[in-house]
Amino acid sequence: MTAPADIGEFVLYLAAAIGAQGFQLDHDEPLARLAIGDSLTLTELAIVLEQELGIDLPDDLDLRSASFASLYTRYAEARYAEARYTQRSHDA
Numbered sequence: 001m002t003a004p005a006d007i008g009e010f011v012l013y014l015a016a017a018i019g020a021q022g023f024q025l026d027h028d029e030p031l032a033r034l035a036i037g038d039s040l041t042l043t044e045l046a047i048v049l050e051q052e053l054g055i056d057l058p059d060d061l062d063l064r065s066a067s068f069a070s071l072y073t074r075y076a077e078a079r080y081a082e083a084r085y086t087q088r089s090h091d092a
Helices: 007-018 039-052 068-091
Strands: none
Touching (some): 007 039
């Protein structure tokens, strides 16, 4: 799967990864309110976020209270930092 380019693709990517394609997914609702907040699904989500998308999740982050929008912000920040690092390495 290619890396998501915007929040819509990001939500669809995560929904596909955790098997939640048929759910009504509000970007701003906490994950626990979206009927996908069980511990197994959240563990799968954490693995996808960290291993596939390269997001460093803090140990104290409660994914149940996180929203897709807040996770996308972390993703976008990680992508921006990666791009800046790559650009600096290329310029050196």
